[in-house]
Structures are given as C-alpha cells and as structure tokens.
Amino acid sequence: MTRHLLSIDDLTVEEIHEILTTATEMHDVQKRAVKKLPALRGRTVINLFFEDSTRTRSSFEIAGKWLSADVINLSAKGSSASKGESLRDTALTVTAMGIDGLVVRHAASGAAEQISRWIDVPVINAGDGTHEHPTQALLDAYALTRRLGSLEGKHVAIVGDVTHSRVFRSNVKSLVKLGASVTVVAPPTLMPAGVGDWSKAAGFATSYDLDAVLPQADAVMMLRVQRERMSGGFFPTAREYTVGYGLTRDRLALLRPGAPILHPGPMNRGLEISPDAADAADSLVLDQVSAGVAVRMSVLYHLLAGDGQNEGATA
Amino acid sequence: MSTLIKGATLPDGTTSDVLVADGVIAEIGKVSATAERTIDADGLRLLPGFVDLHTHLREPGREDAETVLTGSRAAAVGGYTAVLAMANTNPVTDTAEAAERVLDLGRAAGLVDVQPVGAVTKGLAGEELAELGLMARSRAKVRVFSDDGKCVHDARVMRRALEYVKAFGGVVSQHSQDPALAGPTACCHEGELSGRLGLPGWPGVAEEVIVARDVMLARHTGSRVHVAHVSTAGSVEVIRWAKAQGIDVTAEVTPHHLLLTTDLLAGYDPTFKVNPPLRPSEDVEALRTALADGTIDAVATDHAPHARHDKEHAFVDAAFGMLGLETALPVVTTVMVENGLLDWAGVARVMSTNPARIAGLADGDRPQGRPVAVGEPANLTLVDPSAQVVVDRAASVSLSRNNPWHDRKLTGRVIATLLRGTPTVLEGALA
Numbered sequence: 001m002t003r004h005l006l007s008i009d010d011l012t013v014e015e016i017h018e019i020l021t022t023a024t025e026m027h028d029v030q031k032r033a034v035k036k037l038p039a040l041r042g043r044t045v046i047n048l049f050f051e052d053s054t055r056t057r058s059s060f061e062i063a064g065k066w067l068s069a070d071v072i073n074l075s076a077k078g079s080s081a082s083k084g085e086s087l088r089d090t091a092l093t094v095t096a097m098g099i100d101g102l103v104v105r106h107a108a109s110g111a112a113e114q115i116s117r118w119i120d121v122p123v124i125n126a127g128d129g130t131h132e133h134p135t136q137a138l139l140d141a142y143a144l145t146r147r148l149g150s151l152e153g154k155h156v157a158i159v160g161d162v163t164h165s166r167v168f169r170s171n172v173k174s175l176v177k178l179g180a181s182v183t184v185v186a187p188p189t190l191m192p193a194g195v196g197d198w199s200k201a202a203g204f205a206t207s208y209d210l211d212a213v214l215p216q217a218d219a220v221m222m223l224r225v226q227r228e229r230m231s232g233g234f235f236p237t238a239r240e241y242t243v244g245y246g247l248t249r250d251r252l253a254l255l256r257p258g259a260p261i262l263h264p265g266p267m268n269r270g271l272e273i274s275p276d277a278a279d280a281a282d283s284l285v286l287d288q289v290s291a292g293v294a295v296r297m298s299v300l301y302h303l304l305a306g307d308g309q310n311e312g313a314t315a
Numbered sequence: 316m317s318t319l320i321k322g323a324t325l326p327d328g329t330t331s332d333v334l335v336a337d338g339v340i341a342e343i344g345k346v347s348a349t350a351e352r353t354i355d356a357d358g359l360r361l362l363p364g365f366v367d368l369h370t371h372l373r374e375p376g377r378e379d380a381e382t383v384l385t386g387s388r389a390a391a392v393g394g395y396t397a398v399l400a401m402a403n404t405n406p407v408t409d410t411a412e413a414a415e416r417v418l419d420l421g422r423a424a425g426l427v428d429v430q431p432v433g434a435v436t437k438g439l440a441g442e443e444l445a446e447l448g449l450m451a452r453s454r455a456k457v458r459v460f461s462d463d464g465k466c467v468h469d470a471r472v473m474r475r476a477l478e479y480v481k482a483f484g485g486v487v488s489q490h491s492q493d494p495a496l497a498g499p500t501a502c503c504h505e506g507e508l509s510g511r512l513g514l515p516g517w518p519g520v521a522e523e524v525i526v527a528r529d530v531m532l533a534r535h536t537g538s539r540v541h542v543a544h545v546s547t548a549g550s551v552e553v554i555r556w557a558k559a560q561g562i563d564v565t566a567e568v569t570p571h572h573l574l575l576t577t578d579l580l581a582g583y584d585p586t587f588k589v590n591p592p593l594r595p596s597e598d599v600e601a602l603r604t605a606l607a608d609g610t611i612d613a614v615a616t617d618h619a620p621h622a623r624h625d626k627e628h629a630f631v632d633a634a635f636g637m638l639g640l641e642t643a644l645p646v647v648t649t650v651m652v653e654n655g656l657l658d659w660a661g662v663a664r665v666m667s668t669n670p671a672r673i674a675g676l677a678d679g680d681r682p683q684g685r686p687v688a689v690g691e692p693a694n695l696t697l698v699d700p701s702a703q704v705v706v707d708r709a710a711s712v713s714l715s716r717n718n719p720w721h722d723r724k725l726t727g728r729v730i731a732t733l734l735r736g737t738p739t740v741l742e743g744a745l746a
Contacts, residue, residue, distance in 0.1 A: 088627035108629030109513040110583025129631070130513035169513060193516045194507030201507075 001302045004116045004123045007132045008173035016177060019298045020142050026301070027294035029066060037297075039305050040069035043100040047126070048091075050076045050106040055265060055289070056126050056136075060103050063296035069100075069304070087111060088118050095119040101304045104128070109166075122303045130164045136264055137170035139295040141178060143287045144219055147260045152179035157213050159245060160223030160272050161234075162186040163193070167223060167264045176203050183217070185210050187244060189234045210245055214254040221262040222247050225272045238271050249276040260284045316351055316736065317341070323356035323697065325687055326363070326663040333361060335693040338736035343689055352738070356697055359730055360659050363667040364396025364694030366683050368488070368567050368674060369463070369543060369615035370640065372398075372429070374420060376405030381620035381714050383420035383429060386640070388712040389618065390427045391739040393640040394666075394696035394729035397428040397683040399674055402439070403464040409434035409445035411453035418455040426739045428681055430674060433457040435476050435487060439465050444476060451483040458675035461488035463543055464590075466525060468494050473529065477538035484675060486565075488541040489529055491550070492591065496521035500631055504577040504592045512580065515631060517592045519547035526550045530557035530564050541673055542566040544617050546591040548601035555610045565673045567615035568602050570639055570646035575719060585626045585633035586719050589619070606665060607656040613670040616643050620715030637719045641711055644696075645704055646720070648727025652700065659700070663687075667696075681735075693736040702728035712745065 001018070002010040011019070029035050045064045047057050057073060064071035076090055087106075095102065101122045104112040109129030116123040127133040141151065148154055156175050162168050162184050175182050182204040184195070191206065192198065199206050207213050214220065225241060235241045242248065247261065252274075255261075261283045267273050278285060317336040324330050325343075332346035342348070372386035381389075383400070390398045400417050402408035408417060414431040421429020433450040437443045439462045450457035460480060467473045467489060476487050497517045503509040505516025526542055530553060533540040542554060545566045557564045577595050579587040587593060605611040619636025626633050647666065651657040657665065671677045671684020685691040704725050708718035732740040739746055 086624040086627040087629050087632070089624070106629060108631045111629040113583050114629065128513075129629075132513070163510070166513060169511070192510030193505045193518075194510045197507045198510055 001306065003303070005134050005299055005303060006113045006116055006123065006125045008134050008137055008170050008177070013177050016138065016141065016174060019138055019295065019302060020145060022298040022301060023142050023291070023294040026297040027291070029297070030290065030293060035066050036068055037066060038068050039301050040064065040067040043304055044070045044072065044098070045101045045103060045300065045304070046094055046099050047071065047073045047103045048076060048094055048105070049074065050111070051127070052077060053105050053127065056105060059292040060126060060296050063293050063300055066293070067297055067300055069300065087114060091115040091118050095121060101300065124299060124303065127166055129166065130169070131166050132170045133166040134170045135292070135296055135299055136167050137174040138299065139288055139291040140171055140221065140262060141174050142291045142295050143262065143284045144260065146287070147284060148218060150179070151175065154180045154218040155183065155216055156180050157183050157185055157217040157220045158223065159185040159210060159220060159247070161190050161225045161229060162223065163190050164226070164229070165223045171221065172202065172204050181205070183207055183213050185213050185245065187235055210251070211254060214251060215256070217259060218256065219260045219262065220247065220255065222273045224264065224266065225268060227268070227271070242271055246272050246274065247277040248274045252277055252280065258282060262288060264288070318352045318354060318733065318736065318738065319346060319348070319350035320354045320356045320361060320697065323359055323361035325361055326660045328659070333687070335695070335733065335736045338693055340687065340689050340691050340693050354697065354731055354741070358699070360698045360700050361687060362659065362663045362696045362698060363684055363687055364696050364732065364734065365394045365644070365666045366670040366674065366676060367395050367398040367616050367618070367640065368459070368613055368670045369617045370398040370400055371403070371619045371636065372400045373404065373620060375416070377622070379714070380622045383417065384424040385712065385714045386618070386620070387421065387424040387426040387429060388745055389640040391732050392712055392729065392745060393642070394644050394698065394732050395427050395640060396694040396696070396732065396734050397430060397671070397676055399430050399432050399459055401463045402432050402434040402461060407434050407438050408432065409437050411446065411449040411455070414450050414455035414457050415453050427734060428676070428683060430676060431455045431457055432463070432488065433460045435460045435462045435467050436472060441465060441467055441469055441472060444472070444479065447476070447479055447485065448483065451485060456679070458483070458485050459488050459541070460485055461490065461543065463488065463490045466490050466492040466494060468525070470528060470532065474532050474536060477532055477536040477540060481536070481538050486539045486541050486673065488543045489525065490543050491522045491525035491529070493521045493524050496524065502588055502592060502631055502635070503580050504594050506577065506595065508577050508580060512583070514580070519549050519594065519598070522547055522591055523549040523553060526553045530554070530562050533564055534560065534562045539563040544569050544572065544591055544615070545602065545611060546572050546594050547598050551601050551605040551610055555605070558610065565612045566610070567613045567670070568606055568611045569615060569617045570643045571637060571719060572602055573599065573606070573650045574646055583630045585628070585630055586637065586717055588630060588633055588635055589637050590635040603650060603656055606651065607661070612665065613673060614643060614647055614665050615670065616640050620713050621717045623716060626717050637717055638711065638713055638715060641713070642706055642720045642725065644698060644729050645725035645727040648700060649725045653726055693733050695733040696729060697731040699728045699730050701726065704728050
C-alpha cells in the first residue's frame with residue numbers, strides 16, 4: 001500500500017479494491033452499539049486543517065476515533081500561516097510533537113504533496129485547493145459500487161464547476177481506473193484549461209450539453225457551484241446556470257430509472273441541484289456521508305496500522 | 316596593473332594575445348611585452364563583459380536574500396561587468412535619491428557597474444509617474460524605467476511614460492502581464508498541466524495582449540519600448556512584426572525560458588515558480604529561434620534571489636523567481652551554441668553589445684558592451700566553451716539558494732572577468 005495518500009495516482013486498481021473491501025468491514029462497525037476497533041490504539045493522528053471544513057474534518061475525526069486512535073484537530077487557518085510561518089515550518093512543528101499520521105486540508109493545490117516531502121509520517125490529503133480530494137473519490141466509488149455493483153462499463157456523468165473541483169480531479173481518476181466511462185459536463189468557462197488534451201490522454205469525455213448526456217448515464221455526480229464564481233464572470237446568473245446545468249425536476253425524467261444521484265456537499269439547493277433531486281429515492285447524498293467514515297477508517301487503517309506494525313517488528 | 320591574456324580566441328574567431336593596461340585594451344596580436352599578470356587563454360573565448368538588463372539585488376529591503384555586494388559577486392562570477400538593478404526594492408527606486416543610493420552601493424562593492432533601473436510609477440502602483448526626469452538627471456543617470464514585478468497595465472499611464480522618457484533618451488522596460496487575464500495568483504502556464512494540477516493559469520495571451528498594445532503605443536508616441544522576459548511564441552510573432560514595421564522595440568529572454576519547461580511544475584516545487592511562468596517546449600523553441608534571428612535582442616537573467624522560507628510555502632503562496640547570474644553563460648552555451656543557433660560573436664551580441672546599447676551604457680564615462688579592440692575599456696569575460704559543469708546550488712556566491720539549475724549538467728564556464736582591466740574573477744572564482 002502507498003505510504004501517503006496524496007492523489008488517486010498513488011493507488012493501483014488492486015489497492016482501490018482493497019480499500020473498498022476493508023471499508024465494507026468498517027461499515028459494519030457503524031451499525032454496532034459499541035463502535036470501537038482497537039486497530040490504531042496508541043497512535044496519534046493530527047487533522048491539520050488550513051482551510052475550514054466541518055464535514056471532512058468530522059469524518060476523519062470519527063474514523064480515527066472508531067479505530068481507537070487519538071485524534072487532534074488543529075486549525076492552522078488564521079494562526080501561524082497568517083503570521084508568515086512557512087508551510088514547511090508548520091508541518092515540521094506539528095510532526096515534532098510525535099505523531100503517527102497527518103491529515104491535511106489546504107486551500108492551495110499541492111500543499112499535501114509538498115508536506116509529504118518534508119516530514120516522515122504518512123500524509124493523507126483531505127483536499128488540496130482545486131487539485132485532489134482522494135478520500136472523497138474513494139467514498140464515492142464505495143457508494144456507487146454498493147448501488148451499481150462493479151463499475152466496469154458503467155457511465156458516470158460529472159456535472160458542474162469542473163475547473164475549480166478537486167472532487168472531479170480525484171473522481172475522474174478513480175472512476176476510469178475502476179473501468180467506468182466518464183463524461184464531464186460544464187459550460188466552457190468552467191472546463192479546466194487544456195481539457196481537450198487531458199481528456200484524450202486520461203480517457204474521459206467532455207460535453208457542454210447536459211440534456212444529451214443524462215439519458216446515457218448510469219449515475220450522475222453533481223458538483224457544488226460557488227456563487228462567487230458569478231462575480232468572476234464564469235457565468236451570467238444563477239438562473240441561467242440552473243437552466244443549463246442544474247439537476248432540475250424536469251431533468252430527473254431524463255435519467256435512466258434507478259440511476260443514482262451524487263453530490264459531495266454542501267449542496268446549493270436550487271442552483272446546481274433541485275430539492276426534488278437531492279431528496280429523490282435515488283439520491284446517494286447521505287449514503288456518501290456514511291460511506292465517508294467507513295472509507296476513511298479503511299484508509300487510516302491501511303496507511304497507519306501496517307506502518308506501526310512494521311516498525312514494531314523490527315524494533 | 317597590466318594583464319596579458321595569452322592565445323585567446325576573439326569573438327571573430329581569430330586567436331590573439333590581448334594586453335590590458337591601465338584599464339584599457341592596449342594591444343591585440345602577437346604580444347611580446349610582459350605583464351604583471353599572465354592568463355593562459357589557450358582554447359578559451361574572450362568576449363566583451365556581459366551586461367544584464369534585468370537583475371534583482373534586493374537591497375534595500377531584503378538584505379537577507381541578497382545585497383548589492385553579494386549580487387555583484389554573483390554577477391562577476393557569471394562573467395558580468397554591468398547589471399541593471401530592478402526598482403522593486405523596499406523602498407522602491409522611484410526617486411533620484413534612491414537611485415543614487417543603489418549606484419553608490421554598487422561603486423562601493425566595486426565588482427560590476429550597478430546601474431539602477433527607475434520605477435515607472437510611484438511605489439510601482441501603476442497610477443502616477445515617478446520622478447523619471449529627476450532620476451535621469453541624477454548621478455545615477457537612469458535611462459531604463461520599469462515597474463518589473465508588475466505591469467504598467469493602464470494604457471494611459473504607459474502612453475505618458477513612453478512620451479515622457481523621450482526627453483532624455485529613456486526606455487520603458489515592460490513586465491507584460493495583463494492583470495485581468497493573469498492576476499496575482501496566476502502561477503502556472505495555462506494549459507493541460509495547470510488544469511491537471513489545479514493551479515491558477517497564467518495564459519500566454521495575458522503577455523501577448525500587452526506586448527501588442529505596447530508596440531502600438533511605441534509607434535504612436537514615437538518612443539522606445541523594451542519587452543522584459545518574453546516567454547511565448549505569440550509575443551515573438553508580435554515583436555517580429557513590430558520590428559518589420561520599424562517600431563522601436565527591443566526584447567530580452569531569460570536563460571530559464573530558453574531551457575526549462577512547464578512540466579517541471581508537476582511536483583509543486585516552488586523552485587520552479589517564476590513570473591512569467593515556465594512555458595511548453597513550443598514556446599521555448601520559438602524563443603531560441605527568435606534569439607538566433609535577432610527578433611529577441613538580449614539574454615537577461617531576471618536573477619531573483621529569495622530567502623528559503625519565502626519559497627517554502629504552498630506553491631501558490633511561495634515567492635516568484637529564480638537565481639540566474641552565475642548560470643546564464645552555461646545555459647546560453649548549452650542551448651544556443653551547442654545547438655548551432657548562435658556563434659560566439661552572437662553570444663557577445665546578445666549578452667553584451669545589445670544589452671549595453673538598450674540600457675544606454677555603450678557610451679558615456681563608463682562604457683560597457685564595447686568591442687574587443689585596442690583603446691576600448693577592458694571589460695572582458697574569458698570563457699571555457701567546452702567545460703562541463705554540474706550546477707551545485709551550495710557553491711553559489713549568492714545569498715540565496717532558489718536555484719532551478721541544481722544538479723543539472725551544462726556546458727560552458729566563465730574562467731575570468733575583468734572590470735576596466737581589474738580582474739574580478741580568476742580561475743573561475745572571485746579574484
């Protein structure tokens with residue numbers, strides 16, 4: 001297994017399957033009255049968050065605690081970073097406390113990868129800027145697999161603010177690795193730079209036409225659109241965005257029967273996703289949240305439990 | 316003090332002895348006279364001392380990253396006898412007093428002629444013209460004005476600056492970056508890699524629209540514009556067209572834009588973060604061709620030292636810039652000479668003659684960029700054209716270590732540098 005989880009690129013297909021299989025076992029723990037496994041007893045994990053995130057931080061915190069790790073949340077936002085301390089100094093300082101794993105969230109792309117070069121404990125990327133959010137992609141794969149079975153040959157549409165989305169960047173990699181075909185749908189202004197060459201090399205499709213893609217999709221993943229993108233001139237109005245790219249009540253009729261609807265949250269109801277879609281029987285939004293804890297337990301287990309055992313064996 | 320350089324190959328390809336006495340070239344040919352110092356130049360190239368149009372010396376303000384003295388050392392080791400010190404210090408060089416201070420620090424260091432560049436606008440804010448005329452009349456005799464680091468993006472301000480500097484033969488050196496198309500966070504060439512990495516894109520067009528606008532303003536005002544650190548094939552096309560129209564435009568390219576490419580950013584290492592950003596190989600090829608055919612006039616380093624902690628932030632938060640003075644000649648040798656794009660007369664042209672002319676240093680009381688000829692000031696650089704060097708950032712005489720060339724194998728080495736006859740570098744090290 002990879003030492004760090006910085007990107008879906010760090011994982012082979014077999015490792016993804018292994019993480020998802022372990023997550024299934026971890027998921028059962030959630031149904032128990034006593035939700036504790038001893039796997040990481042005595043280990044300390046720091047959630048180092050340079051950017052606010054209630055749900056991802058909580059998910060990692062619960063995952064670590066259910067594995068009996070000591071989990072400490074450190075918000076670096078508005079603290080040392082704003083006092084001018086370098087990222088390297090912050091990472092070295094936190095690691096020097098004697099921790100066993102670092103979960104990093106940062107508003108800047110590449111921050112987790114940079115940190116992994118400076119410190120000697122496993123680093124898990126909990127979202128770096130507009131780059132990647134690998135545990136989100138793994139939990140999406142988990143939720144999709146439970147609904148659809150194998151993703152081999154399945155067609156997933158990813159819709160919305162693609163260019164600013166780390167959820168997209170991780171998901172397109174994991175879905176393609178798992179054998180799914182992916183079509184990315186966005187207005188041209190929200191497509192990433194160079195997506196033409198990228199999509200050819202990486203094996204996904206692009207479209208500006210949601211209505212043409214939805215009937216072909218086995219699942220649809222809606223991405224959050226930040227309202228401040230409007231002031232950046234990426235699209236004229238929220239109303240126009242919804243008409244072109246929102247999963248409206250009318251568009252639900254274009255979906256194949258039973259095709260699941262995903263959203264990483266938090267949702268902008270009424271903008272990219274209508275209440276009818278968010279609360280539909282086929283919506284996996286809450287399944288994703290529940291899967292998030294199981295998948296993060298699995299990731300922490302695979303990256304940290306083995307790490308420590310090996311050290312113990314040689315000590 | 317006299318120095319005899321024995322058996323050097325001159326820019327024109329002939330081999331001669333060169334006797335330097337009293338700061339000038341006293342004799343060229345078969346010299347029988349003896350001198351106080353003799354340098355064996357067998358197999359070496361003797362070139363006019365290099366002139367860098369674009370150096371950041373960081374003093375005043377960031378003396379922890381570089382000083383006029385340490386930057387002068389790096390320049391001398393790189394074969395330079397004159398550097399233009401950019402104005403984006405703290406305080407900004409936007410007054411005669413500030414310019415004279417930099418000039419005096421350079422004279423005190425005494426290793427290269429440090430010629431201050433004046434800011435175009437007060438505080439580099441892009442709004443009001445700085446005291447261009449007073450800087451021009453000062454002891455520093457400022458002729459090159461630049462807000463480098465920032466673009467003079469307001470067309471009205473740029474027009475007035477171009478008009479105003481005509482009175483004293485000045486030139487505006489423009490950092491071409493339309494802030495509406497490439498804002499302050501833009502840090503990766505906009506393209507497939509920026510899309511994959513999720514880094515804010517810096518599209519080539521943000522440079523090209525400013526270059527296009529500025530050459531039209533130069534034509535309209537009848538003034539002279541210099542394009543700093545050209546980085547794209549599109550800008551090259553515009554400059555080539557403008558020169559064909561007779562517009563008074565000159566341009567420089569950095570060593571890093573001649574060799575390093577965007578793909579180096581894949582690991583988010585801020586050592587490779589520079590402004591304008593590293594571009595794809597198509598742009599690199601176009602820049603090499605343009606330097607060879609004269610569309611681009613000069614190589615300029617954009618030497619930009621930074622303290623280590625300013626580079627150890629997340630990529631988008633880290634400082635822009637890389638070291639360049641000590642490695643410029645090896646890069647130019649490797650990229651241009653070894654590939655047959657420039658001969659050594661061409662190297663002399665793009666690293667000495669042209670930059671000195673653009674900067675207004677070719678004449679006056681301390682002329683630079685003069686030919687290697689009897690009676691000319693002995694600003695000379697002796698180069699081993701076939702030496703193989705592996706760059707070691709720890710060996711740099713700069714105070715900073717943001718060296719993108721570390722561990723890279725290059726060809727060409729500066730053996731000696733003479734400033735008006737006085738050796739500043741001998742046997743590849745500070746004299």
